[in-house]
Amino acid sequence: MAKPRDPVRPATDGAGARPGQLGRVVERVPPHAWFVVSAVFHYLGPAFAVLLFARVDVLGVAWLRIASAALVLALWRRPGRVWRTLDRGTRRLLVAWATVLAAMNSCFYLAIDRLPLCTVAAVEFLPVIALAAIAVRSARNAGALLAAVAGVHLLTDVHLAAEPVGLAFPAANALLFAGYVVLAHRVASSGQVPGLDGLALSMVIASLIALPIGLVPAAPAFVDPVALAAGVGVGVASSVIPYVCDQLAMARLARATYALMVSLLPATATVIGVVVLAQLPTAREVLGVAPVVAGVALYRPARPPRPVDEREPDTSRPGHT
Known part of the structure; x- marks a missing residue:
């Protein structure tokens, strides 16, 4: 049996360990745990x-999240060396992913400024379940999909009717989140660039x-040390940790399996x-939480998830031939 590919593939583990040592630790953790x-x-x-919106404008907080996460990941992975080796198609894929991010x-921050977190999560989930539906056989x-959709319907509640204008932001965020799942999975499965470098x-x-x-909405944070530290903390907690875990999970899960597991997010929110x-x-x-969780428990992939080097091509991916 071929040795599973290390989804991280670092030169070291960042603490002076031998090459591949972190990868072996990562492989021992089930992909569902990363999720x-x-x-x-x-x-x-x-x-x-x-809670930070009281000090910094919504779009300012969103940019602080993105920028602080970018800084942490750039210092950790030093991806500039990888960019120079990529072909044009992979660069376009990364730019598309960046635009979606x-x-x-x-849109997500504009949404949670207007609607409860669980409502935004419920709307965010709807297009993603369609990705799982593609592979239902x-x-x-x-039945798992129907249960999850029924739960999301209950979780949505009356807030959508009360905030018709505000609904535009979670709706846009939902479509973008579906795009995030597709593009992130392609990067995680790419042989051109390791997922975390991507x-x-x-x-x-x-x-x-x-x-x-x-930048302008974020300016007050640069003269407010508490707000700046909070913005950096939000970036690490919101982007670095979950996105890294996403990549570690996606590297060993079929996209349809991951997409259905996302239905846990409204319950988490x-x-x-x-x-x-x-x-x-x-x-x-x-x-609404109960049928969402039941749908995740009921769902079974067509075959047990395998390391990416041993898994058959994902025929649900657009453009597959």
Whole structure:
């Protein structure tokens, strides 16, 4: 059996360890565990960002998140050396991913400034479930999708009717999040660039794309040490930790499997909204969590996930021949 590819492929583990040592540790952690960590931080960071809105404008906080994450990843991965070796197609892929990251983060923060976190999470999930639906080939998986969609419908609640204009931002964020899943999975599976180096490159590019709309709103943070530190913390918690975990999970999960697991996010957002923001869910929202979790538990991939070097090509990917 071929040796599984190290999805990180670092020269060292950053602490002077031998090459590949971190990769072996990563391989011992189930990809589902990486997803759970990502799911928690995906909304924990933004929940703290909501508290920061009192000091810094929404788009300013969004840019601080992107820029601080880009700085951390650039110092860690030093991706400039990788960029010079990439072909034109891979560079276009990374720029597309960066554009989605910049727009998605901005729309997401504009959304959570207007709607409860669990409602935004529910809307964010809807296009992603369509990615999982592409690969459904059994009654069991069809039932899993129906259960998850029913849960999201309950979680959406009346806020969408109360905020018709505000709905535009979570709707745009939802479409962009689906694009994020597709592009991130392509980068994670790419033989051209290791996933974490690709993430670092895309975050740096995203910070430049978002600069024109984010720098001026972020200016108050540069004279407020508390706000600046909080902005950096939001970037690490919202982008570095979950996006790195996403790449480690995507490198060993089929895209359809990952897309359905994303249906856990509304439940995660509901819990974090209660704990951090005191956004108590309605009875309808609480009832919506159960079928979402049931759908994830019910779903089974067509075959057990395998390392990327041993897995058959993902025929659900657009453009596959």
